[in-house]
Amino acid sequence: MQQLQFETSWDKALAAQDRQNIEKIFSETKYLNSSDILCSPIREAINHKEELLVSVLVHNFSDRPLTFNNTRLLYSVKGDVIADEAFTLPALVIPSQVSMPWTFIFPKVSYIIGTxxxxxRLEILEIPFVNLYK
Incomplete structure (x- = not known):
C-alpha cells in the first residue's frame, strides 16, 4: 500500500498549510498507479535567480527504489514541452510504494521564458548511459 513520506528537511520546514495540501493531493492520487512513476503537481514558481521551480508529489508505485542519476525530466503545459533537464540527486531516493514531495529546479537555460x-505535467524519463570511449 502506498505511503506518504517526507524527506527530513521537508518534514522540518514544511508549513502546516502546505503539509495539509500535500496530504490532500496524496489522498486524491495514491490509487492512480497506472504507471510505475507518476508526478502530481503541487506548485510552480520562478525564484530570484530566474530558475523554474516545479514542486510535485512523486509517486513511486514500482517495486524498486527510484533514484535520480542523470535522469531526464520534461515539464510540459498543454502538451508543449517548456522545460527539459537531466537531474542527478544522490540524496533523493524514493523507496518502493512511497510518495514523496520534491521541488525540481530547472536552470534559466533549460526552460522557455515567457510562457x-x-x-x-512533469514527466520522468531515463537517459540511457552511452560510453563514448568504446
Whole structure:
C-alpha cells in the first residue's frame, strides 16, 4: 500500500498549510498507479535567480527504489514541452510504494521564458548511459 513520506528537511520546514495540501493531493492520487512513476503537481514558481521551480508529489508505485542519476525530466503545459533537464540527486531516493514531495529546479537555460507554467505535467524519463570511449 502506498505511503506518504517526507524527506527530513521537508518534514522540518514544511508549513502546516502546505503539509495539509500535500496530504490532500496524496489522498486524491495514491490509487492512480497506472504507471510505475507518476508526478502530481503541487506548485510552480520562478525564484530570484530566474530558475523554474516545479514542486510535485512523486509517486513511486514500482517495486524498486527510484533514484535520480542523470535522469531526464520534461515539464510540459498543454502538451508543449517548456522545460527539459537531466537531474542527478544522490540524496533523493524514493523507496518502493512511497510518495514523496520534491521541488525540481530547472536552470534559466533549460526552460522557455515567457510562457505560462500553470497546470503543467512533469514527466520522468531515463537517459540511457552511452560510453563514448568504446
Amino acid at each position: 505560462s507554467f500553470k497546470n503543467g
